[in-house]
Amino acid sequence: MPIVVTSILAAFESIGNVSNLSNLGIKSITYYLSTTFIAVILGLILVTLIEPGISKPSKFMQQKINSLQESNLQKLVLDITEIVESETSQSLNSGKIQDLQKTLTKIAQGNNSADDLKQKALKLIGSLELRSKLSNDSKPTDKSNLSIKDFLLLQIEKTLINPFEALASKNVLAIIIFTMLFGGALTTIGPSKEKIFEINRAINLSVMKIIHMIMYFCPLGVFGLIAEVTSSLGIEVFSRLGLYILCVLLGLAIHLFIILPFIVYTTSKVSPKQFFTAIKPSLMVAFSTSSSSATLPINLQCVEENLKVDKRISKFVLPLGSTINMDGTALYEAVAAVFIAQLFGVSLDFQSQIIVALTAALASMGAAGIPAAGTVTMSMVLAAVGLPIEGIGIILAVDRPLDMCRTAVNVASDATGCVVIDSIEKSKSLFS
Numbered sequence: 001m002p003i004v005v006t007s008i009l010a011a012f013e014s015i016g017n018v019s020n021l022s023n024l025g026i027k028s029i030t031y032y033l034s035t036t037f038i039a040v041i042l043g044l045i046l047v048t049l050i051e052p053g054i055s056k057p058s059k060f061m062q063q064k065i066n067s068l069q070e071s072n073l074q075k076l077v078l079d080i081t082e083i084v085e086s087e088t089s090q091s092l093n094s095g096k097i098q099d100l101q102k103t104l105t106k107i108a109q110g111n112n113s114a115d116d117l118k119q120k121a122l123k124l125i126g127s128l129e130l131r132s133k134l135s136n137d138s139k140p141t142d143k144s145n146l147s148i149k150d151f152l153l154l155q156i157e158k159t160l161i162n163p164f165e166a167l168a169s170k171n172v173l174a175i176i177i178f179t180m181l182f183g184g185a186l187t188t189i190g191p192s193k194e195k196i197f198e199i200n201r202a203i204n205l206s207v208m209k210i211i212h213m214i215m216y217f218c219p220l221g222v223f224g225l226i227a228e229v230t231s232s233l234g235i236e237v238f239s240r241l242g243l244y245i246l247c248v249l250l251g252l253a254i255h256l257f258i259i260l261p262f263i264v265y266t267t268s269k270v271s272p273k274q275f276f277t278a279i280k281p282s283l284m285v286a287f288s289t290s291s292s293s294a295t296l297p298i299n300l301q302c303v304e305e306n307l308k309v310d311k312r313i314s315k316f317v318l319p320l321g322s323t324i325n326m327d328g329t330a331l332y333e334a335v336a337a338v339f340i341a342q343l344f345g346v347s348l349d350f351q352s353q354i355i356v357a358l359t360a361a362l363a364s365m366g367a368a369g370i371p372a373a374g375t376v377t378m379s380m381v382l383a384a385v386g387l388p389i390e391g392i393g394i395i396l397a398v399d400r401p402l403d404m405c406r407t408a409v410n411v412a413s414d415a416t417g418c419v420v421i422d423s424i425e426k427s428k429s430l431f432s
């Protein structure tokens with residue numbers, strides 16, 4: 001929680017006074033948000049299509065699973081029959097009824113179910129429907145019945161009534177909303193905000209220090225986690241991790257070699273070859289240091305000298321970008337969160353995927369431009385959808401090479417933003 005709050009406040013510190021954000025500021029932030037969301041959606045599509053965390057059993061194994069499933073399904077239907085018969089309408093609340101109905105529908109439509117089992121399931125669905133009508137507890141706050149709008153409104157309500165309760169109960173979304181409101185307000189209060197931002201930076205650094213101290217034990221923790229996962233999934237966990245790496249790299253490559261050059265070309269007519277030749281030194285430094293902040297000076301030089309971006313623009317757009325614009329990190333966080341969900345057998349519904357997209361974008365904006373910062377802020381994405389934080393330990397084993405690649409994408413996107421805004425400003429001055 002301290003990392004989430006202080007990182008978001010740090011992002012507001014770099015944005016400056018939100019009430020008189022300059023035209024340039026609004027344009028930069030709009031560009032940054034747009035490409036970050038493109039990256040997140042790309043990541044989500046890839047991880048859903050490739051399903052790196054889901055085991056696909058061999059034919060022989062599938063047959064075994066089918067026969068096992070058949071007897072398990074029989075038992076499940078028996079259990080549900082028992083529950084339906086023994087529980088009163090009051091004790092079967094709407095959530096429970098919905099859960100049972102979902103399971104039964106799967107059985108009734110499943111390929112692995114025998115016909116008599118399907119009949120039984122359909123009958124049970126009917127009697128549960130009746131129960132559901134009788135039960136009078138289908139409250140509007142039932143989370144599974146809420147639309148996304150109602151769900152977000154509920155979070156805002158919770159936040160505004162008691163942010164401390166949200167903090168204590170680790171309600172990440174509510175905390176993010178409150179911190180954004182607070183951060184935005186803070187930027188408008190005049191010089192005294194500097195003190196708060198200074199304290200915020202100190203807290204952020206101290207908490208980071210604590211995390212680094214804990215990180216000394218990390219190899220031991222990673223060893224334990226991988227051993228545990230390997231013992232349940234077998235050696236297959238390595239092929240899962242391999243697919244996960246492939247998924248992240250594919251997403252990063254599409255973003256770097258197709259989406260960004262396309263944006264550059266359509267807005268400023270700079271060809272992909274010109275663009276990559278110009279920013280090659282920054283890409284190399286980003287790749288070898290895994291740090292957007294360390295790459296900032298060379299990136300400034302590349303866009304100013306090789307791409308002829310106006311210095312007044314680059315001096316504003318790039319430093320802001322190196323702290324809040326991290327397309328590669330956002331893509332990686334979205335893929336990693338869904339991968340961990342798949343690995344732990346948690347299915348994420350549409351609402352949860354939207355929360356993953358939003359928090360991954362925010363977590364990337366809050367991540368500092370230093371190595372492995374994205375991995376730390378990822379805890380925010382996992383916590384927001386109730387996934388186990390230990391999942392980070394599993395992906396940590398392969399994090400460094402991915403960090404090198406995502407940092408290169410982060411830096412390329414900053415340079416793209418610079419070129420885009422420069423050409424918009426230049427065309428504006430031509431017409432005025």
Ligand code: ASP
Pocket residue numbers: 290291292293326328329367368369370371372373374375403406407410
């Ligand atoms: N290393 C990345 C950067 O500096 C941040 C991260 O994703 O860890 O841009």
